[in-house]
Amino acid sequence: MASSKDGNKNLSISERIKKNKETRKSLNIIEKIVPKLLLLCAIISVFVTVGILYTLLSETFTFFAEVSIVEFITETRWQPWQDSFGILSLVSGTLLITVIAMIVAIPIGVASAIFLSEYATDKVRRIIKPILEILAGIPTVVYGFFALTFITPVLSKIIPDLSFFNALSAGIVVGIMIVPMVASLTEDAMSSVPNHLRYGALALGATRLEVTFKVVLPAALSGIIASFALAISRAIGETMIVSIAAGATPKFTADPTQSIQTMTGYIVQVATGDAGYGTTIYYSIYAVGTTLFLFTLVMNLLAQYITRRFREEY
Amino acid sequence: MANKNNKNAVFSVENLNLWYGDDQALYDINMDITENEVTAIIGPSGCGKSTYLKTLNRMVELVPIVRTSGQIKYRGSNIFDKSYSVEELRTKVGMVFQQPNPFPKSIYENIVYGPKIHGIKDKETLDHIVEKSLKGAALWEEVKDRLHENAYGLSGGQQQRICIARCLAIEPDVILMDEPTSALDPISTLKVEELVQELKKEYSIVIVTHNMQQAARISDKTAFFLNGELVEYSDTNTLFSTPADKRTEDYITGRFG
Numbered sequence: 001m002a003s004s005k006d007g008n009k010n011l012s013i014s015e016r017i018k019k020n021k022e023t024r025k026s027l028n029i030i031e032k033i034v035p036k037l038l039l040l041c042a043i044i045s046v047f048v049t050v051g052i053l054y055t056l057l058s059e060t061f062t063f064f065a066e067v068s069i070v071e072f073i074t075e076t077r078w079q080p081w082q083d084s085f086g087i088l089s090l091v092s093g094t095l096l097i098t099v100i101a102m103i104v105a106i107p108i109g110v111a112s113a114i115f116l117s118e119y120a121t122d123k124v125r126r127i128i129k130p131i132l133e134i135l136a137g138i139p140t141v142v143y144g145f146f147a148l149t150f151i152t153p154v155l156s157k158i159i160p161d162l163s164f165f166n167a168l169s170a171g172i173v174v175g176i177m178i179v180p181m182v183a184s185l186t187e188d189a190m191s192s193v194p195n196h197l198r199y200g201a202l203a204l205g206a207t208r209l210e211v212t213f214k215v216v217l218p219a220a221l222s223g224i225i226a227s228f229a230l231a232i233s234r235a236i237g238e239t240m241i242v243s244i245a246a247g248a249t250p251k252f253t254a255d256p257t258q259s260i261q262t263m264t265g266y267i268v269q270v271a272t273g274d275a276g277y278g279t280t281i282y283y284s285i286y287a288v289g290t291t292l293f294l295f296t297l298v299m300n301l302l303a304q305y306i307t308r309r310f311r312e313e314y
Numbered sequence: 315m316a317n318k319n320n321k322n323a324v325f326s327v328e329n330l331n332l333w334y335g336d337d338q339a340l341y342d343i344n345m346d347i348t349e350n351e352v353t354a355i356i357g358p359s360g361c362g363k364s365t366y367l368k369t370l371n372r373m374v375e376l377v378p379i380v381r382t383s384g385q386i387k388y389r390g391s392n393i394f395d396k397s398y399s400v401e402e403l404r405t406k407v408g409m410v411f412q413q414p415n416p417f418p419k420s421i422y423e424n425i426v427y428g429p430k431i432h433g434i435k436d437k438e439t440l441d442h443i444v445e446k447s448l449k450g451a452a453l454w455e456e457v458k459d460r461l462h463e464n465a466y467g468l469s470g471g472q473q474q475r476i477c478i479a480r481c482l483a484i485e486p487d488v489i490l491m492d493e494p495t496s497a498l499d500p501i502s503t504l505k506v507e508e509l510v511q512e513l514k515k516e517y518s519i520v521i522v523t524h525n526m527q528q529a530a531r532i533s534d535k536t537a538f539f540l541n542g543e544l545v546e547y548s549d550t551n552t553l554f555s556t557p558a559d560k561r562t563e564d565y566i567t568g569r570f571g
Contacts, residue, residue, distance in 0.1 A: 206430070
């Protein structure tokens with residue numbers, strides 16, 4: 001080995017490169033194989049998606065062979081054990097939770113992001129950001145427990161006729177869970193607005209607040225809206241908190257003080273319950289799952305549209 | 315340095331020192347800036363000329379570790395006074411940056427941004443301001459048919475003139491320009507230089523440039539900075555023809571920098 005190295009030393013660099021290329025033919029094979037392996041991995045996720053969709057849709061069709069789709073969409077009662085399948089009850093539960101969660105998460109999340117991106121010194125940012133991230137790392141079952149044993153008792157002191165299981169408490173806690181996500185994504189979007197835009201406005205005599213609201217936020221709007229869309233999807237899909245704290249009584253209502261049931265909550269209840277394979281109730285969870293999927297799909301498409309519509313290129 | 319024609323000083327800088335943390339960037343600067351003139355600041359990279367310019371509208375304070383001593387009097391009041399409003403200063407002392415930095419909005423919205431934050435809201439006045447400012451920046455004819463298109467669709471030179479127009483829209487007293495043509499092609503540079511000549515009738519202009527020919531072409535007075543010191547400051551013709559300081563001579567004859 002040493003002797004061949006010494007031998008190589010007498011050659012010019014270009015000759016040595018040529019020689020190395022010849023001895024490293026095997027590298028070329030790796031160059032060809034690796035991309036194919038990478039492609040394979042990418043395809044796996046496509047197949048899994050297609051597989052899930054196939055299962056979801058085929059079982060959903062079975063369900064609609066037994067229950068009319070018109071009843072499913074227009075009926076307001078969801079009492080599967082009495083053969084009433086009106087998805088509106090579950091949808092209203094989900095929307096109630098989502099709206100409450102967003103009322104909590106958007107103001108707090110955006111305000112935190114504005115503070116972190118525009119006002120906080122590096123030192124303060126280094127302290128607050130990790131704390132926000134800890135909040136994001138708490139298991140949702142703990143949040144559910146927190147809603148039931150802390151938020152609900154506090155709320156019931158303010159609202160005396162609050163049900164023990166209720167949408168308000170669960171919605172607030174789902175909102176708290178989502179705050180770090182909104183804050184972090186919004187902060188990313190704001191931080192990536194180039195400083196020269198801030199300077200341009202400051203040099204015109206704008207105050208920090210005017211720069212934030214009239215330059216930075218509009219420039220970051222597409223990223224911020226994308227964060228809202230992700231947050232809404234997350235709230236729609238949240239399962240554990242609502243299963244624990246929101247109750248299991250499907251109701252077509254907009255009253256947050258009552259016990260309700262969300263789409264996810266229903267799926268958990270049936271999937272972990274004793275509904276037999278092949279029964280209408282069993283198939284109904286696929287129909288609910290498809291509805292859930294459509295909701296998040298529409299959310300994502302809407303977000304993409306809004307992002308493109310409001311984009312300020314910089 | 316007595317003014318022959320008795321023009322007023324807009325800025326009187328007295329014993330100005332400036333530090334970035336522990337590094338001193340400006341040493342004991344004393345300098346009067348005269349109204350309705352173009353004052354050029356030249357010097358090699360890192361000599362403190364941009365820092366000095368940004369001190370005049372206190373943009374330099376956006377770097378948190380900056381400290382200053384001494385005084386800068388703008389129209390007689392010290393801008394470092396605690397009671398002096400920095401927003402008010404920047405409303406009177408506008409700035410054009412090295413890289414054109416229009417907002418990612420329409421041409422129209424760019425121009426009315428300043429007037430709007432200062433409380434001017436009625437459409438008629440704003441329309442008037444847009445036309446006047448764009449004419450002032452010699453850009454009106456080029457953009458009058460596409461005022462509502464995004465300013466980022468314009469060329470670099472046009473974007474820089476948008477920034478000048480944006481600055482004119484709030485009718486400042488002084489315009490600071492930080493190497494405004496260094497990112498522009500020669501034709502756009504020429505246009506901006508002609509514009510500066512035009513603007514000095516109504517405004518006082520301080521321009522930092524790394525281009526000595528440019529300073530010689532467009533300025534009335536020139537200040538030469540080196541290593542944070544003001545080496546020489548006099549009429550542009552005098553400074554370029556008979557520099558008093560050996561270091562100035564070395565620099566303008568291209569012996570260093």
